[in-house]
Amino acid sequence: MSTTAQPKRNTWQREAVRAALAEARGFVSAQQLHQRLRDGGSTIGLATVYRGLAGLAESGEADSLQSPDGENLFRSCSTQGHHHHLICRSCGETRELEARVVEEWAQRVGAEHGFTDMEHVVDLFGICANCRASRGAAGA
Amino acid sequence: MSTTAQPKRNTWQREAVRAALAEARGFVSAQQLHQRLRDGGSTIGLATVYRGLAGLAESGEADSLQSPDGENLFRSCSTQGHHHHLICRSCGETRELEARVVEEWAQRVGAEHGFTDMEHVVDLFGICANCRASRGAAGA
């Protein structure tokens, strides 16, 4: 590395994004968050929300994933370090997961096939107990 | 269901997409496949390739996934039933994977959290031996 990681300035915008994300119950898109901020009276710009979320994701303060229709979703992430999520398809309720087994499996499989620089996408989706209860016999 | 699934017509375009996808080694994007077809002398349109791939994916003849940068990738899928993939980020080379461990983990975790109707997304990405070799000391 040659770049000397410049210090980030403190702006109310950065903090607003962090706060708004923390208030969100589950995963939200940049656009959703921007809308909520605007609805709350903020004058923050969309690009800034994108930049803020990218920053939070990069620093590990937020977790991100791609929704099935290609949007990037973010969530304020309490758990330190790498982990995965179990998400309710209906209400967005999210549980953070540790997956030692999966991590090891991913590494091992990669190695066995001669692959390096491994990354993996592991997300679980389902219907939470709450949603199941309130939907009952509605079923497909 | 009330829609009576209209019969699909046989066109050389549809077959061309199927064939091109079969020839592709790993996952390819619609644009890549379109380019290869054009390079091969075909006059097929881009939209038609998109439509063809969507059809193959829907009928289960092809597998699809989102690349980390948001592109939809497709692959002619031989393996029957549920499975996962290890994909080279550089050349698209793909290995089909069985992941008993992961399947069990996913089921168990879902159950432990009271979730039902579990689904999961599990994809591994890396750089294959070939690509690593041919890139060598090129570095970032």
Place this chain on the structure above:
DNA sequence: CCGTTTGTTGCGAACGATTCTCATGAGTAA
């Protein structure tokens, strides 16, 4: 073989999420 019917194609326009450009604004340190 011919005409009718109607799904299919291909082109460019339209879309939508994200990124980029760049003039202006505001942290920071002196």
Place this chain on the structure above:
DNA sequence: TTACTCATGAGAATCGTTCGCAACAAACGG
């Protein structure tokens, strides 16, 4: 406060994908 920079915001630009629609061509009956 001043000067130096990075951050911001509005809109343009990207870019993958989908739409709209007129021309086309399978499928089918005669």
